[in-house]
Amino acid sequence: xxxxxxIIKKIASLFATLIIVSLIxxxxxxxxxxxxxxxxxxxxxxxEAIEQRRExxxxxxNVFVRYFKWLGNAAKGDFGTSSQYHIKVSExxxxxxxxxxxxxxxxxxxxxxxxxxxxILASNRVDGWIDRIVVFLTxxxxxxxxxxxxxxxxxxxxxxxxxxxxxxxxxxxxSFNKFISFMVFPGLAIAIPKIAMVVKFLxxxxxxxxxxxxxxxxxxxxxxxxxIMYNHVLKNALIPVITFIxxxxxxxxxxxxxxEEVFGIPGLxxxxxxxxxxxxxxxVQAIVLLIVIIIVFLNFVVDILYQYLDPKVRIK
Amino acid sequence: MRRRKKNIxxxxxxxxxxxxxxxxxxGIFWTPxxxxxxxxxxxxxxxSLAHLFGTDNFGRDILSxxxxxxxxxxxxxFFTVLIGASIGTIIGALTGYYGGLFDEVLMRLNDxxxxxxxxxxxxxxxxxxxxxxxxxxxxxxxxxxxxxARIIRSEFITLKEKDFVKNAELMGANDFRIxxxxxxxxxxxxxxxxxxxxxxxxxxxESSLSYLNLGVQPPDASLGRMLxxxxxxxxxxxxxxxxxxxxxxxxxxxxxxxxxxV
Numbered sequence: 416x417x418x419x420x421x422i423i424k425k426i427a428s429l430f431a432t433l434i435i436v437s438l439i440x441x442x443x444x445x446x447x448x449x450x451x452x453x454x455x456x457x458x459x460x461x462x463e464a465i466e467q468r469r470e471x472x473x474x475x476x477n478v479f480v481r482y483f484k485w486l487g488n489a490a491k492g493d494f495g496t497s498s499q500y501h502i503k504v505s506e507x508x509x510x511x512x513x514x515x516x517x518x519x520x521x522x523x524x525x526x527x528x529x530x531x532x533x534x535i536l537a538s539n540r541v542d543g544w545i546d547r548i549v550v551f552l553t554x555x556x557x558x559x560x561x562x563x564x565x566x567x568x569x570x571x572x573x574x575x576x577x578x579x580x581x582x583x584x585x586x587x588x589x590s591f592n593k594f595i596s597f598m599v600f601p602g603l604a605i606a607i608p609k610i611a612m613v614v615k616f617l618x619x620x621x622x623x624x625x626x627x628x629x630x631x632x633x634x635x636x637x638x639x640x641x642x643i644m645y646n647h648v649l650k651n652a653l654i655p656v657i658t659f660i661x662x663x664x665x666x667x668x669x670x671x672x673x674x675e676e677v678f679g680i681p682g683l684x685x686x687x688x689x690x691x692x693x694x695x696x697x698x699v700q701a702i703v704l705l706i707v708i709i710i711v712f713l714n715f716v717v718d719i720l721y722q723y724l725d726p727k728v729r730i731k
Numbered sequence: 732m733r734r735r736k737k738n739i740x741x742x743x744x745x746x747x748x749x750x751x752x753x754x755x756x757x758g759i760f761w762t763p764x765x766x767x768x769x770x771x772x773x774x775x776x777x778x779s780l781a782h783l784f785g786t787d788n789f790g791r792d793i794l795s796x797x798x799x800x801x802x803x804x805x806x807x808x809f810f811t812v813l814i815g816a817s818i819g820t821i822i823g824a825l826t827g828y829y830g831g832l833f834d835e836v837l838m839r840l841n842d843x844x845x846x847x848x849x850x851x852x853x854x855x856x857x858x859x860x861x862x863x864x865x866x867x868x869x870x871x872x873x874x875x876x877x878x879x880a881r882i883i884r885s886e887f888i889t890l891k892e893k894d895f896v897k898n899a900e901l902m903g904a905n906d907f908r909i910x911x912x913x914x915x916x917x918x919x920x921x922x923x924x925x926x927x928x929x930x931x932x933x934x935x936x937e938s939s940l941s942y943l944n945l946g947v948q949p950p951d952a953s954l955g956r957m958l959x960x961x962x963x964x965x966x967x968x969x970x971x972x973x974x975x976x977x978x979x980x981x982x983x984x985x986x987x988x989x990x991x992x993v
Contacts, residue, residue: 443859
């Protein structure tokens with residue numbers, strides 16, 4: 416009974432958040448200085464042509480009517496037409512979205528595979544030499560902007576070690592293997608600073624658990640170090656890390672916008688940057704909304720997972 | 732043991748930040764060469780005694796350009812944090828102290844905004860108000876308001892129940908005095924650390940936007956823009972990429988070392 420109530424509450428708040436983020440995305444582009452009609456028609460357009468275009472685009476209606484129309488169309492996958500490419504925004508986004516999602520997945524896999532073992536290894540002996548090296552490295556790597564890391568990776572792995580050809584992107588349809596082996600490098604560029612963040616977070620989460628009474632009790636009962644770590648501490652220490660990783664995934668998705676530019680990947684981020692330069696607002700709006708919706712859903716899933724995993728939250 | 736380790740990173744951070752600030756201040760008054768002075772003879776020459784960081788594809792001195800670029804990045808970050816922290820603090824103080832409908836509405840808006848990754852919001856702002864130094868400061872400054880408001884608000888909510896506040900109320904102090912003389916100074920530790928995190932985020936955001944050519948525009952030099960201009964010469968003139976990049980890293984590293992040890 417309680418669980419059902421809770422899930423209904425969570426779903427209600429999911430919808431509320433979706434309404435708020437879509438409203439923010441929509442309203443943000445209503446205050447643009449300069450008339451989008453004038454931009455598309457040129458400054459010497461006639462009075463009637465402007466009026467006709469405004470009517471066509473539905474700009475003469477109330478802002479909320481336009482919001483609900485836009486939202487309704489967006490829900491059906493119709494984001495309007497690109498003013499730059501003169502094709503449907505949804506067509507423009509289609510394949511690019513899947514490329515960006517692949518990049519995000521590759522980065523997340525790197526983060527999970529590397530950061531969790533490394534965090535456990537470091538906190539196994541706090542202030543030991545492994546720990547010190549890990550802490551030092553996390554401190555440094557967190558300070559490196561991902562796009563600079565991308566450039567350095569291009570220099571080292573692309574130009575010096577020749578493990579990939581910089582700028583030679585393969586579409587998944589061309590060759591899926593080549594696509595993945597290219598995407599590994601931008602994936603690393605995004606993942607490395609995030610690995611440092613997760614390691615730091617996990618390490619302090621484990622250290623906090625090691626200080627608790629139940630660990631002392633387990634020790635006094637004669638459990639081994641490793642036994643305490645794997646049977647007791649990790650279970651508790653990993654719970655807050657899950658929420659943190661959801662944040663990191665959102666960040667990875669956002670960072671892919673910049674990394675795509677560094678490696679010349681024709682994904683969503685590149686389209687976004689180009690559309691901003693071209694003042695192609697329908698495309699910008701659609702991409703922003705899409706990214707935010709993915710993030711909101713991600714947070715929703717993690718929130719539910721969290722309820723399920725953490726007994727302290729479950730009782731409430 | 733722990734204490735000493737903390738001190739080492741504190742002093743390291745202090746040294747890095749002092750060097751960065753000296754570098755930036757020097758860049759305001761003096762650079763070894765004209766940062767925009769071109770020379771066909773010196774195209775892409777490697778670091779030497781005359782040009783410590785080498786020269787770029789136009790034969791411009793990279794050291795001079797890094798100095799000027801660091802100044803732009805530093806000042807943009809400074810004013811961004813100034814706008815975000817001051818307005819955010821006022822909003823956080825008012826909403827935290829009074830609560831009510833205004834607080835409720837702002838917090839809902841805040842929750843919504845929190846779903847947007849900050850670089851995405853920055854891009855939205857830039858696509859609306861345009862690029863350039865002042866627009867970037869405005870965009871990032873406004874962008875930073877919610878996070879400061881949230882932090883200060885939650886501090887105010889806890890602190891306003893404390894005895895010293897009740898005491899001040901009984902003494903007849905007015906709300907303004909209670910908020911800004913009694914409560915605000917107690918938020919100092921968390922405020923300082925959020926300022927240094929904010930500074931780092933601002934440096935990162937500015938350089939990312941400028942790298943995407945959506946930030947600071949020429950003739951203003953910027954570290955991010957230098958990196959995007961340098962990328963085509965990555966193989967032939969790696970020093971062009973490396974020095975501006977290291978400058979960004981030092982700025983961020985210095986403040987995060989300081990912040991970790993406070």
